[in-house]
Amino acid sequence: MASSILAATSLCRSCLARAPRHPSSAILPAISPLLSQASAFSTTPAQLVISKKTRSPRATKKKKPKTHWKIWNHADVPKWALMDAIRYIRAFEVGKDQNQMKYDLAVKLQTTKNGPTVKSRTKLPKAVRTDLKICVFAEGKQAEVARQMGAAVVGTTELWEEIRNGKIDFDRVLCHNSVYPDFQKANLGRILGPKGLMPSPKTATVVGNVAEAITAMIGASEYRERSGVVRIAIGKLAFTPEELRDNIKTFMNSLSKDLGRIEEDKRINEVVLSSTNSPGFSLSGEFRSDIGQDGDAVINPNFELAGIDAVRAEEQGHEEQQAEEETAAHEGLALA
Structure with missing residues (x-):
């Protein structure tokens, strides 16, 4: 009798061992309501979004992509006169x-992310770099003029082949109008473009007079907006404060003209001076801290340095004015 019971038990265990792990399709309709009720009380991370009060999934809001670069509130940030910033740097x-050590100027803009950007160059009163190697794409007389003016590399077809092979031993590029169509056919944009060396009529690097272009380029400093910030090497530590001030004035005047040519509204949020190994110092626009006595402004006073507080105050003023106009319009209709 005992042996028969043991045999039956072993058979039951063997059946369970061979039983499928997942329920068959025949019993799924019967147990699916039970599974759904059990999942409502689950504490797995995937179910943490379920509301505790209603036991229903909460509506998740999608974050809208930001259209403008982030602007920091500079109300509590100390502002430095140029002379004071120079001492600390x-x-x-x-x-x-x-x-060897250089002063760097960073101009932070209030601007959109996908809007037009600033890219230009200016000739500073005191040149920061004078050892530029200029490459000129030209032929004939224009090539001879370029060599006489001190261009490091001059040529066309053979030079383009060297560039394809990775030989790029120059810092700036100019292209004469006569060879520009052939240069476009050479398809060097993928090589020169990422390095900022692609000549283009928009950047005034496709020229008709090579001599004038080289003269203007020697001693000129290029600047470009990246992520809402325009940076430029504005001087060397060996420069006097007056030389650095003149360079900053020239650059800010040039930048103001560039911003004026762009249809989009761009405003300056902050101007920061730093060096190779120093932190940044936010400039106040003054040359000395005793500006009221014998100092003078570093930055053109006609070029407003609009901080975040000023921008917000201006926007709030427009909103209040619009609200007053709407209220007056409603009152006029009511009286009528």
């Missing part, structure tokens, strides 16, 4: 070669 560069 030089303290960070003690023992360094003053002809």
Whole structure:
């Protein structure tokens, strides 16, 4: 009797061992309501979005992509006169070669992410870099003129082949009008474009007079807007404060003209001066801290440095004015 019971038990266990892990399709309709009720009380991470009160999934809002670059509130950020910023920056560069260390100026803009950007160059009163290697794509007399003016590399077809092979030993590129169509057919944009060396009529690097273009390019500094910030090497530590001030004035005037040519409204949020090894110092626009006595403005006063507080105040003023106009219009209709 006992042996028969053991045999029956072993048979039952063997049946369970061979049983499928997942329920068959025949019993799924019967157990699916039970499974759905059990899942409502699950504490797995996938179910954490279920509301505790209604036991229903909460509506998740999709974040709208930001159209403008982030602007920080500079109300509590100390502003420095140029002379004060220079003193602190030089303290960070003690023992360094003053002809190798450079002042960098960063102009932070209030602008959209996908809008037009600023890209230009200006000739500073005191050149920061004078050892530029200029490459000129030209033939005939224009090529001879380029060599006489001190161009490091001059040529066309053979030079383009060297560029394809990775030989790029120059810092700036100019192209004469006569060879520009052939240059476009050479398809060098993928090589020169990422390096910022692609000549284009928009950047005034496709020229008719090579001599004038080289003269203007020698001693000129290029700047470009990236992620809402325009950066430029504005001077060397060996420069006097007056030389640095003149360079900043020239650059800011040039930048103001570039911003004026763009249809989109771009405003300056902050101007920061730093060096190779120092932190940044937000400039106040003054040359000395005693600006009221014998100092003078570093930045053109006609070119407003609109901070975030000023921008917000202006926008709030427009909104209040619009609300007053709407209220007056409603009152006029009511009286009528």
